[in-house]
Amino acid sequence: MFQSFSRTSNVTYLLIVSFLGILLAGMFTLYPPNVQETLSWRKPLIGSIFGILCIFGILAVFFPTKCSRVFDFGKGGKSKRPYHSSLSSHGASSSLKGHHPPCEHYAGHVFRIGDRIFCAACTGLFLGGFLALVGALLYFFGDLGFEQSSSLMVWTGAVGVGLGLLQFEFRRFIRLFLNTFFVLGTFLVLVGGDNLVQSLIIDLFLVALILFWLFARISLSQWDHERICYACRIAACAFAEGKTRSH
Numbered sequence: 001m002f003q004s005f006s007r008t009s010n011v012t013y014l015l016i017v018s019f020l021g022i023l024l025a026g027m028f029t030l031y032p033p034n035v036q037e038t039l040s041w042r043k044p045l046i047g048s049i050f051g052i053l054c055i056f057g058i059l060a061v062f063f064p065t066k067c068s069r070v071f072d073f074g075k076g077g078k079s080k081r082p083y084h085s086s087l088s089s090h091g092a093s094s095s096l097k098g099h100h101p102p103c104e105h106y107a108g109h110v111f112r113i114g115d116r117i118f119c120a121a122c123t124g125l126f127l128g129g130f131l132a133l134v135g136a137l138l139y140f141f142g143d144l145g146f147e148q149s150s151s152l153m154v155w156t157g158a159v160g161v162g163l164g165l166l167q168f169e170f171r172r173f174i175r176l177f178l179n180t181f182f183v184l185g186t187f188l189v190l191v192g193g194d195n196l197v198q199s200l201i202i203d204l205f206l207v208a209l210i211l212f213w214l215f216a217r218i219s220l221s222q223w224d225h226e227r228i229c230y231a232c233r234i235a236a237c238a239f240a241e242g243k244t245r246s247h
Helices: 002-030 042-061 064-070 082-086 104-109 120-140 147-165 172-197 200-231 238-246
Strands: 110-113 116-119
Touching: 002 147, 002 172, 002 200, 042 120, 042 172, 042 200, 104 110, 104 120, 104 172, 110 120, 110 172, 116 120, 120 172, 147 172, 147 200, 172 200
Parallel strands: none
Antiparallel strands: 110 116
16 A cells, blocks of 8 residues: 555656746746757757667567566565555466567557557657657757747647557547657757757756656656556456466
8 A cells, every 4th residue: 555655656756847848848838948058969968868768668569578677567566565465366478578468457458450469658759769860860960940939849748748648549640640759758848958958967857857748657657557557456367366376
């Protein structure tokens, strides 16, 4: 019970700080600091950092075991998730389908194309990461400019980040779209902020903010998964038992 309360408190804290960061990023459109710099290497440096983040995010989708550990399915055991001991089998195998256990409670987290099952969130993060990577290459290393729409980009990106943090309330293809929009939102906030302020310090601050949003996004998914399993009262979950025995 205490552990569950602690996790909920941490998630609340992450949400509050994340949305404060979104508002702060939006403030740059209203009161942009007058600290424009002419460093020729600013954009390549920031583009490289952001591009690496996108590449790591894309690669994570191709390593299901690593991805599932990020979402806390490869961790645990009785010491971390004692509520597993109260679950019993509802006929589910202990293998993951689309990074999730084959359980009806996770039906809204996945979608099917033919005989393949995909995680809606990871697919959305992959699509968003790919599009953001292409956009970063064009903007930070090419001639793509957004001077006339920087403020709109920041606010559109802020909406995308906010909805992405709350994506666990939605199902299947809406969840996929919101996760795509989440990653694109971080790109829009960074590019719009760079256009408005043109400051290495502000760009690094926005990159740090993006890292925090990603951490909050992962923590929210962990919390959502634990919430689902904790509320499940079906006896002897084969997935939970298999994971507990393997650890």
